[in-house]
Amino acid sequence: MEYEVVVKGMFTRDPPVLLKRIARGRKLGLPLNVELALVHGRIADLFFRTGKRRLLHIEVQTANAKNMAVRSGVYALLGAEKYGADFVDQVVLYIGRRKMRMLDRLDIGAVKVRFRLINVNEISAAELLRSPNPSDWVIAMLGKNGTKELKTILRRILAQPEELRGRLVAQMMALSGAGCRKD
Numbered sequence: 001m002e003y004e005v006v007v008k009g010m011f012t013r014d015p016p017v018l019l020k021r022i023a024r025g026r027k028l029g030l031p032l033n034v035e036l037a038l039v040h041g042r043i044a045d046l047f048f049r050t051g052k053r054r055l056l057h058i059e060v061q062t063a064n065a066k067n068m069a070v071r072s073g074v075y076a077l078l079g080a081e082k083y084g085a086d087f088v089d090q091v092v093l094y095i096g097r098r099k100m101r102m103l104d105r106l107d108i109g110a111v112k113v114r115f116r117l118i119n120v121n122e123i124s125a126a127e128l129l130r131s132p133n134p135s136d137w138v139i140a141m142l143g144k145n146g147t148k149e150l151k152t153i154l155r156r157i158l159a160q161p162e163e164l165r166g167r168l169v170a171q172m173m174a175l176s177g178a179g180c181r182k183d
Helices: 002-013 017-022 068-083 125-129 134-140 147-158 162-175
Strands: 046-051 054-061 087-094 105-107 112-114 116-119
Touching: 046 068, 054 068, 068 087, 068 105, 068 112, 125 134, 125 147, 134 147, 134 162, 147 162
Parallel strands: 054 087, 087 116
Antiparallel strands: 046 054, 105 112
8 A cells, every 4th residue: 555655646746757658648637536436325227147157237217318338337347246247248228208319338448338228119019918928018018009009918917817917007007107108
């Protein structure tokens, strides 16, 4: 630690030529405050283990987030550290009403972030309704032509056992404002 303090002092008070080399010839401004805020309680939407040291990270978005790539990078690093992963596959699942405008990558030099953007609005409701899984039926209302399939979705849900039917109706109600729009 003592060595680091000395070198940091040299770099900020009397910058050596080595600093210019490290900066690849770029002009440096004044040193920035190096106290980076540690964010506590950062909660990602979903992480799944997909192999011994592999993860799938999914973020669900109802709105376009300008900082999504930065958030994804942070979540990937924190998830990799917490779960001991060597590889993190990332997906942002967009269920919003507005046109999706988020970028699927960030390149800030040595740090690069890339993830898949999946827009549920572009997935055919009919395709989701072919699934035997009732959760897919609920998501179908957010898909392409989803509002046109609402009668089919409701008919299937109402035919389910009472406990499942109640959960599915509650999910539909909760999602009804998320991405349903006029087709």
